[in-house]
Amino acid sequence: MTENPTRQPSAGQTRRRGAVLEEAILRAAVDELTESGFAGLTMDKVAARAGTNKNAIYRRWPNRLALGIAAYRQLATTVQPPDTGDLRSDVLELLRGANRHWSSPLGAILRELLSAAGGTSELLAQLQEQSSDAAAAPWLTILGRAVARGEASPEALHPRVATVAVVLLRNEFVVRGAPTAPDDVLVEIVDEVYLPLVRRRDPAPN
Template identity: 35%
Template sequence: MDQTRRRRGSTLEEAIVEAAWDELREAGYAKATMNNIARRAGTSKHVLYRRWKNQPELFLAALKRFAATADVPDTGDVRDDLVALLGRIRQVFDLLPGDLISGLITDSRNDAVLFDEVRTYVMGEGVHDVTRVILRRAADRGQIEPGLPAARILRLPIDLLRNEYLMSRGPLPAETVTEIIDDIVMPLLRPAARR
């Protein structure tokens, strides 16, 4: 008699999150279903709902797991660091199902806690922390004015890239990153004497 061992705890949760990611990648946000995710994970829909109260919550968990934020690049040059950071984020965006971010934003609007989580992740709070490190290093090297720029300038690179992603119908070209950094961000960061 073949006895299949039941997965539990983190092993089961990892299988579910991986199944959710696979379903998102193949079906897209709008067509992904909890039934299909449960089937892929080899469990029941009931098990999914015990861990996540709704589909957007599970999809956010999958996004966090499989689209991790980037490490802090350190090339020695602020412009190159920012290009490297945004380039990595562009690659993550290119892996995402096209309707994932917009679907999460829309579907989480009626759940304040989930919306805050989605907003924090989608707004790139972790990326802003990385950007702060890059800019502090650049200030220490004299490449930009001392002190951090205004919060909006700090958020600007990821905000612009995310907008390009949300408004596109496919992968973003690599030059999108260099245009954002060279044409918009660097002119805001350069010391006045270098402008």
């Protein structure tokens, strides 16, 4: 019952090749990933589910992690920046969205992958697009509007500054093992750190 092979083992089917097979493998990997997480993603199961064997997988991906990342990328979504007209509301909404994402099954998978990659730059780079760099864009967007409104300082339009809130939130997940961050924490990050940082600040007298 756990199996749902796309291809019947010995039906009179035609043998798949190239892109068709590749997609079938990737789809199988995605299914395994969503069902069992990365820890449960085994090459044998993916092969069986795709109705093929490990050879075909290893011909395309060098190892389990690479396959896992490729599969995850199929699931990634992009974030639409909110526009409530108020900086604090925008920030909170964006941050709550991030919290929801990392608390979701998909977020759990992302955390597993980050863990498994454990400092392997080449592979991490492929996850960053989904997790941090692409994540900088919406923050810059809402800050841009806030700057126009006079709510935020222009200095805040700097990726490192703009993303401080998400970085602090991610820290909660990485260092505490919490499955989800309580809303108090988000509010605290926003009110104690983020807003004081980005709000229009009068040039400090040396």
